[in-house]
Amino acid sequence: METTNKSLMLLIDKRIDEPGGIVRLRLRAPDGAPLPPFTAGAHLDVHVRDGDIDLWRQYSLCSDPACNEFYEIGVLRDPNSRGGSETLHRIAREGETLEIEGPRNHFPLHEEAPQSLLFGGGIGVTPMIAMARRLQVLGKEFTLHYCTRSRSLTAFQSEVEAAGLSDVVVYHYDDDVGTTLDLHAELAGARGESHIYVCGPQGFMDWVISHAQAFGISDDRIHREFFSASVDVSGDVFEVVAEKSGVSVSVSAGDTIAKSLSRAGVKVEVKCEEGVCGTCVADVLEGEIDHRDHFLTEDEKQEGDMMCVCCSRAKGKRLVLDL
Structure with missing residues (x-):
């Protein structure tokens, strides 16, 4: 799990409006300096600010990991979100700058796998x-299944062609039964040590x-990354003790540990607020955790010594955190 808190101000060098309400942004250092390297599967944390909107959002890098001259991300305009994507679509103009942190990689590629299936x-x-792009350079066997609602709404087609990936990308469109993804057949044909990414x-x-x-297929060969997730904050009241800070708070139904601690003066850095980015992970010293995130692996959840405090809760009456 590759993580960095490096903060950069990057120039929007190019804006490309793709089909399907997606904008592709090319980001460079204002002085043209090389950018920090990244590995396939990495993302950037982007600070989205305009008026009352002040949010951090995560966007995966789609550019070539071998190139450190620029980064490229894709942003879907989602009217049902909390305003981050709508705002970024509105304010992202060539010549403007964005504050970013990263790159970070919580979705790494297992390069040693004999076969990779990408969904x-x-x-x-x-x-x-x-x-x-990376698997192609390595000469590995792989297929990328790209599923969209319609051919006319499919973004990145020119990028796929320019990267020389046309022969390994299979398109599936909801409105064209002739292109339906036969998931059963694809998985049935997977080799014993194949890795799945979705x-x-x-x-x-x-x-x-x-x-x-x-x-x-074992869980250690199924790799996933959630961009967003619904958050369930229902449940009984419980106590949280921030041991280092000497603070104890009560977390009610509909509230979160992070917000409760913040009101009591214990600052916890939170970005996605949906349990997908891992920014708010805290060590748990005592208590049983009700995991509701999509960030920690099943093995990490079973260990019971860390949790995402933006959404997860207690199974019992009390949790003690190393905060």
């Missing part, structure tokens, strides 16, 4: 494009993951 749903294809809307990801598990 990208809509905007979830962005990290897959970077993975495909990113996209939650329903799409659940579909791919459940089928992969049904085929007996």
Whole structure:
């Protein structure tokens, strides 16, 4: 898991409006200096600020990991979001700057795998494009399945062609039955040590993951990255003790640990607020955790010594955190 808190102000060098309400942004250092290197699957934390909007959002890098002259990200305009993507679509203009942190990689590519199957749903294809570029350089066997609503709404087609990936990308369109993804056949043909990667809307990801598990593919070979997720903050009241700070708070139903601690003066850095980015992970010293995030692996959740405090809760009456 590759993580960095490096902060940069980057210039929007190029804005490309893609089909399907997606904008592709090319970011460079204002002085033209090389950017920090990244690995396939990495993302940037982007600070989105305009008026009352002040949010951090995560966007996967779709550019070539071998190139450090610029970064490229894709941003879907989502009217049902909390305003981050709408704002970024509005304010992102060539010549403007954006504050970013990263790159970070919580979705790394396992380069030693003999075969990789990449499944990208809509905007979830962005990290897959970077993975495909890297796998192509390595000469590995792989296929990228790119699922969208319609051919006319499919972004990044010119990018896929320019990168020489046309022969390894298979397009699937919801409105064209002739292109339907036969997930059963694809997984049935996977080799014993194949690795599966999936990113996209939650329903799409659940579909791919459940089928992969049904085929007996072990969890350590099923890799996933959520862009967003619904957050359930219901439950009973419980106590949280921030041991280092000497603070104890009560977390009610509908509230979160992070917000409760913040009101008591214990600052916890939070970015996505949906349990997908891992910024708010805290060590747990005592208590049983009700994990509700999509960031920690199943093994990490079973260990029971860390949690995402932006969304997860306690199974019992008390948690003690190393904060």
